[in-house]
Structures are given as C-alpha cells and as structure tokens.
Amino acid sequence: MGISFLVVLGASILAPPPAPAIDSSIHFERAKLAWSAKKYEEALAEYDAILKLTGEDGPVRNNRALCFLVLGQFERALWEAERAIELAPAEGQFRITAAVIRMTMKPPDLKAAREDLMKSLKHLKRAKDHQGLGNACYNLGVIAQTRHKYEEASSWYRQALRHDSSNADAREALRILDPESGG
Numbered sequence: 001m002g003i004s005f006l007v008v009l010g011a012s013i014l015a016p017p018p019a020p021a022i023d024s025s026i027h028f029e030r031a032k033l034a035w036s037a038k039k040y041e042e043a044l045a046e047y048d049a050i051l052k053l054t055g056e057d058g059p060v061r062n063n064r065a066l067c068f069l070v071l072g073q074f075e076r077a078l079w080e081a082e083r084a085i086e087l088a089p090a091e092g093q094f095r096i097t098a099a100v101i102r103m104t105m106k107p108p109d110l111k112a113a114r115e116d117l118m119k120s121l122k123h124l125k126r127a128k129d130h131q132g133l134g135n136a137c138y139n140l141g142v143i144a145q146t147r148h149k150y151e152e153a154s155s156w157y158r159q160a161l162r163h164d165s166s167n168a169d170a171r172e173a174l175r176i177l178d179p180e181s182g183g
Contacts (some may be wrong), residue, residue: 024053031063040067058088065097074105092123093132099139110143117143134164141173154178 031046047064051057061084068077081098088094095116102113117136124132141156154177160170 022049022053024050027053035063035067038070040071043067056083056087058084058091058094061087062091062094062097065101069097069101069104074101077101078105090123090126092120092127092129092136095120095123096132096135096139099136103139103142108146110146114140114143130163134160134167134170136160137163138167138170138173141170145173145177150177 027046027049031043031050034040034042034046044064044067047060047067050060054060061080065077065080065084068074068080071077078098078101081094081101084091084094085098099113099116099120102109102116117140120136121133124136137156137160141153141160144150144156145153154174157170157174157177160167161174164170
C-alpha cells in the first residue's frame with residue numbers, strides 16, 4: 001500500500017506543471033505582428049491556435065483568407081472567405097475579401113466577384129461602413145475598367161471617393177481614366 005502511494009505521488013511530483021493558458025487575444029496580436037512582418041505562415045499558425053481555443057470565427061476565417069491570398073493559394077483563400085461569409089453573412093467586408101480573391105484568381109471570375117461586391121454594398125450601407133463602401137465601389141470600378149466599361153468605372157471610382165475621400169487607389173484610377181475630373 002505504501003509503495004503504490006509513493007509511485008502515484010512520485011509521478012505527480014515529477015510531471016511538469018501545466019503550461020499557462022494563452023488567451024486568444026494574445027494569438028490575435030501575434031498574428032497581426034506576423035502579418036505586418038509579412039510572415040504569413042506564422043500568422044496562419046496563430047489563427048489556427050485561435051480557432052482551437054474559440055471555435056469557428058468569421059473574422060479569423062477572413063484573415064486566414066487574406067493570408068492565403070497573399071501566398072497565392074487562391075482556392076484555399078476562397079474557401080476561407082466563403083466560410084467567413086457562412087459564419088457572418090451580414091459582414092460586408094468578408095464579401096469584399098471573396099471578391100478580391102475571385103478577381104485575382106487565374107482566370108479571374110469577374111461575374112462572381114461583381115455579385116459579391118453588389119451584395120456587400122447592401123450590408124456595408126446598413127452598417128454605415130464608409131471605408132468598406134469605398135473599397136467595394138473601388139473594386140466594382142476595377143471590374144468595369146477590366147471589361148473596358150470606362151464610364152461605369154469612373155462612376156464607381158467617384159462613388160468610392162464619396163464614401164471614403166481618403167481612398168488613394170480610387171483617386172488615382174479616376175485621375176488616369178478621367179484626367180479632367182481632377183481625381
């Protein structure tokens with residue numbers, strides 16, 4: 001009886017103490033730092049850790065989509081973006097992410113990207129997300145310009161600037177398309 005007790009006691013004494021639980025916010029900060037340092041694989045590992053701690057999460061899936069996009073893994077990026085949309089269908093920014101991925105794929109799927117962006121407008125207007133509206137309109141302008149619909153593209157770029165006057169990409173695109181407008 002004494003030996004059994006010592007073996008159990010010895011085992012509990014020799015076992016290393018449990019590691020302190022890391023809060024998901026720490027992983028999120030690490031992911032942001034990795035993204036800023038262009039260490040996308042590290043960012044993905046941190047997002048994986050968040051998913052293990054908290055379960056499915058739309059913003060985490062969206063951020064993973066952006067990492068995979070930058071890494072050129074378009075199919076994986078699109079899967080992550082679509083999962084983010086499933087988890088938070090009213091989040092217009094996630095639809096912009098999906099649209100940008102579709103626009104970047106080889107070959108691009110401009111029709112589906114345009115549909116994503118048009119849906120995003122409704123959600124972004126409801127949320128009064130002017131920066132998001134500016135981004136959606138800018139990307140709609142890029143699609144129109146790619147299709148050689150220059151008047152439509154100019155109109156989208158103007159709308160982008162009405163929503164977000166700091167959108168330098170829309171300003172430059174408009175300046176190039178319509179030099180008389182003053183960008």
